[in-house]
Amino acid sequence: VxxxxxxxxxxxxxxxxxxxxxxxxxxxxxxxxxxxxxxxxxxxxxxxxxxxxxxxxxxxxxxxxxxxxxxxxxxxxxxxxxxxxxxxxxxxxxxxASSDDDNLPVKGISNLNNMAMFSVSGPGMKGMIGMAARVFAAMSRAGISVVLITQSSSEYSISFCVPQSDC
Missing domain, CATH: 3.40.1160.10 (Acetylglutamate kinase-like)
Incomplete structure (x- = not known):
């Protein structure tokens, strides 16, 4: 299990x-x-x-x-x-609770295989309230688990990753 x-x-x-x-x-x-x-x-x-x-x-x-x-x-x-x-x-x-290697600027790098990345973007998204909520509600209704999310500071785009098996 x-x-x-x-x-x-x-x-x-x-x-x-x-x-x-x-x-x-x-x-x-x-x-x-x-x-x-x-x-x-x-x-x-x-x-x-x-x-x-x-x-x-x-x-x-x-x-x-x-x-x-x-x-x-x-x-x-x-x-x-x-x-x-x-x-x-x-x-x-x-x-x-803490680490002896705290002086490292980057502790580690990992990667996720078999992921698909989607980007929702456009100038019409700027200032649009609830856009991210609508995107992720649609993913939830489809039964798709979002693994990673990023949003640009300009508010023009939202990108997210999902397992390729969910596509």
Whole structure:
């Protein structure tokens, strides 16, 4: 039912229920990287990251964690250590309330595959009250889940991404 990395979420829920000192997630990589090491060979292992950073990266494509994993441990401020079963001596990545890597201007980059982007634009949109609400209400009526939204500062356009399978 939970799909990819569902055991991560189960571990986080169990850690929260038990008010554990730490949640350890063992996986097939050394931890959380700055980007996908399969696509970017010089990706760097992140020693630490905040709950919010981990949640954003996992939601927007980082495959190391299930997107729901962070919520239960963040709620109870339980640190989460990501380790590699095939390389247990590697330091891993620690997810917690704060990060030792806060001096990085960009913490990580993720990508979403198999998405379709739509843009609704035109000069008639400027100052038009409720345009975004109408666009997203139409998507909702069609049963389409919007994953990402951006609106230009000029109010002339709204762009959004949906899974290609919903198109």
């Amino acid at each position: 939970l799909g990819r990395n569902g055991s991560d979420y189960s571990a986080a829920v169990l850690a929260a229920c038990l008010r554990a000192d730490c949640c350890e997630i063992w996986t097939d990589v050394d931890g959380v990287y700055t980007c996908d090491p399969r696509q970017v060979p010089d990706a760097r292992l992140l020693k630490s990251m905040s709950y919010q950073e981990a949640m954003e990266l996992s939601y927007f494509g980082a495959k190391v964690l299930h997107p729901r994993t962070i919520t239960p441990i963040a709620q109870f401020q339980i640190p989460c250590l990501i380790k590699n079963t095939g390389n247990p001596q590697a330091p891993g990545s620690l997810i917690g």
